[in-house]
Each structure stands twice: as structure tokens, then as C-alpha cells.
């Protein structure tokens with residue numbers, strides 16, 4: 001039953017291509033985080049605002065993002081919108097799907113962090129003549145990001161791994177896409193995907209390490 | 222000049238201020254004493270517009286605080302307030318805590334703001350803590366930083382809300398000394414306080430609050446020596 005002969009050399013020859021793919025993977029993950037964080041802050045503010053008109057859409061976003069499969073979210077961005085005549089390329093659809101997911105999860109992370117910041121902080125800022133928005137930006141947001149930093153880092157890792165779902169909408173340039181293509185041509189399935197898995201693992205670890213450095217540099221208190 | 226005219230204020234069904242009248246002149250130090258829940262803090266937060274009022278009016282240098290047309294952010298620049306909780310901004314160093322508002326509210330350059338901040342921080346004895354984060358400071362130091370932070374906006378008025386109440390007893394003195402120094406410099410101040418000796422020695426007038434009413438106001442000699450109202454006497458005997 002064990003007549004598979006490993007051919008690692010062939011897999012390693014594909015390494016440069018796979019590294020290129022890893023770069024695309026990183027690109028999507030970073031973009032989806034930057035946009036996701038921005039949207040998540042807005043969603044968190046909307047959910048904490050007194051206005052129903054802001055609360056409801058934000059809540060719907062969070063509920064759907066967190067309680068449906070990420071795969072469906074990416075599918076919807078590609079095929080779902082496609083049926084309305086809105087065609088997103090695999091890259092954009094994947095980015096949109098993951099960003100949607102990220103924003104939903106991060107919104108709740110940020111809301112939790114906001115709860116941990118005493119209202120007296122904003123009061124102190126307002127007393128010094130800051131408007132609501134300025135007090136939020138200068139006093140609340142930096143503290144929020146610090147409290148939410150570790151969960152946000154975890155979300156980043158999650159985003160990297162989620163990019164592998166891109167193949168389902170025809171993504172072929174990211175790490176999984178490249179690996180899939182190579183596999184179709186060489187059938188070295190185990191070697192190629194093992195190598196890809198190692199690359200994903202290394203990227204994830206590198207991100208965690210970088211995050212720790214950033215935290216150490218940024219959060220001196 | 223701060224003019225408080227017949228101010229009423231309720232939280233829901235609870236009337237917290239029941240027609241307060243008080244005028245504080247330039248250079249005057251008024252201490253506000255009274256039992257817990259008598260409305261002292263609420264009055265201070267009404268003066269700088271953090272809390273709305275139900276009726277009456279409050280004028281600061283002739284500007285009506287709660288008028289719709291009043292730019293509160295602008296008005297608050299000249300009313301410093303320090304709370305019982307120090308409210309240090311934990312993510313900023315001592316120096317950054319103090320320069321934040323001058324830079325981001327007044328639009329001062331970093332250099333100018335730092336010059337003022339260093340001056341204020343030296344004044345309150347924190348010149349050697351500029352680069353330190355607040356969590357490395359004692360309560361008394363954090364409170365002095367909060368005072369310097371308010372003063373860096375060059376306010377014309379300072380409101381103090383029980384600024385020593387959250388402090389360990391041995392740290393109360395250093396903060397009260399800072400307040401005395403300010404009073405000696407001629408700052409117009411309203412100090413809500415439980416420190417009777419401070420109220421007696423530093424203020425021009427002492428106001429006694431009781432259940433949302435300013436039951437009595439007068440020079441310290443009157444309040445502490447010859448109180449006209451029974452509630453005042455009861456309160457003073459309870460805190461002694």
C-alpha cells in the first residue's frame with residue numbers, strides 16, 4: 001500500500017515559484033488587514049453609536065462575517081456578485097471576502113477593547129478642549145489598538161491561512177494557487193503541499209515574531 | 222468671572238442641583254464642601270459644559286456655557302479641570318500627556334508646547350519625570366501631572382474635584398501644596414474638597430452643599446467658626 005516514492009528534488013525546484021506565490025499571499029493578507037482594521041474601527045464606532053441606522057448595518061455585517069463560512073464569503077464576492085453582473089477578479093474577490101471576514105471579527109475585538117477604556121479618559125480629553133472625534137483619535141484609539149494587538153495579530157495569521165481558499169474562485173498566483181498548478185503538472189502532491197505547508201507555517205511564525213517586535217517598539221508603557 | 226444663576230439639574234427623577242447661585246470673581250478661591258452625593262461634582266462638570274443643565278444659566282466671562290451657539294471646545298480651553306481619578310493618558314509619557322492638548326487643540330508647535338510643558342511640570346516638581354510613563358508614577362505624581370496638563374492650556378479658571386481623595390494620606394500634602402501655590406499665583410479656582418484645613422487656609426470663601434442646595438456660603442471664618450446653618454455645623458462636626 002506504500003508504493004509512493006518521494007521526490008523532494010522536484011518539489012524544491014519549484015521553490016522559487018512558490019516563494020513568488022507566498023509574496024502574493026502576504027500581499028492579500030496585509031491588504032485585507034489594513035482595510036479590515038479600518039472598516040472594523042468604523043463598525044465598532046457605529047455599533048457603539050446611539051443611532052439605529054448605524055448600529056443595524058454594522059451588526060448585520062458582524063453577524064454574517066462571524067457566523068458563515070469564510071469560503072462562502074469569498075464565493076459570494078466572486079460568483080455571487082457575478083450573478084448581478086459585478087465581476088470581481090479572483091484576486092479582488094479573495095481580498096474582498098477576507099477583508100469582509102476580518103472586519104467582522106476585528107470589530108468585536110475592538111469593541112471589547114473599547115469597553116476596557118474608562119469613559120473618564122474621554123472626559124479628560126474633552127475637558128482639555130478636544131472634540132469627540134479628536135479625543136477618540138488621540139486618546140481612545142491608541143489604547144484600543146494596544147489592548148487589541150494580540151487578537152489582531154492572530155487575525156492576521158488567520159487571514160494568511162484563509163487566502164488558501166482563493167483557489168476555489170480561480171486564484172492561481174498565491175501560494176496555494178501556485179502549488180495547485182504545479183501539482184496538476186507534476187502530481188507530486190505530497191511533496192508540494194508539504195512544502196507549501198512549511199512555507200505557510202514560516203510566514204505565520206514570522207508574522208507573530210514581527211508583531212512582537214512592533215509591540216515591543218510601540219508599547220513602552 | 223464665573224456666574225452661576227439658578228441652575229437646576231436632574232439625572233432622571235433625581236434632582237441633583239436645586240437652584241444654585243454662585244458668582245466667582247477673578248482671582249478668587251472658592252472651596253466647596255458637603256456630603257457625598259450633594260451635587261458638588263455635578264456642578265463642576267456643568268460649569269465646563271460636560272453636563273447639560275435643565276434650567277438657569279452659567280456664564281464664564283459673559284459666555285453662556287449651555288447656549289447652543291457656544292463653542293464648548295473653545296470655552297474649555299480657558300477652564301481647566303482636574304478630577305479625583307487622575308485620568309493620566311497611559312499611552313503617553315508625562316511630557317506627551319502635557320503637550321498633547323497644546324499641540325493638538327491649540328495647534329502649538331512641538332517646541333513651544335514642550336517649553337510650556339517643562340515649565341509647568343517643573344512647577345509641580347516633575348521635571349525629572351518627563352520621559353516616564355504614568356504607570357511608573359505614584360498617585361500624587363500622577364495627580365500633579367494632571368494639574369500641569371490642565372495648566373499647560375493656560376486656563377483662566379481651574380476646577381478641582383476632590384483631587385486628593387484617591388491618594389494615600391502621605392501623598393495628599395504634595396498635591397495640596399501645588400494647589401496652594403496656584404492660589405498664591407492668583408489663579409481663579411473652585412475646589413471641591415474634603416480637606417477642611419485647606420478650605421480654611423486657602424480659600425476666600427467656602428460653600429457648603431447639602432442635598433443639591435448651596436446651604437451656606439461665606440468666608441472660612443464664618444463657615445468654620447460661626448456657621449449659620451445647622452446642616453453646616455452637623456457636617457463639620459461629622460468630618461472633624
Ligand SMILES: Nc1ncnc2c1ncn2[C@@H]1O[C@H](COP(=O)(O)OP(=O)(O)O)[C@@H](O)[C@H]1O
Pocket residue numbers: 232235237255256257258259260261262263264
Ligand atoms: N451621570 C449620572 N447619572 C445618574 N446619576 C448621577 C450621575 N452623576 C451623578 N449622579 C447622582 O447625582 C448625585 C450627585 O452626585 P455628585 O455631583 O457626584 O455628588 P458629590 O460630588 O457631591 O458627591 C448623586 O446621587 C449621584 O448618584
Ligand SMILES: [Mg+2]
Pocket residue numbers: 261262263382383
Ligand atoms: Mg464628587
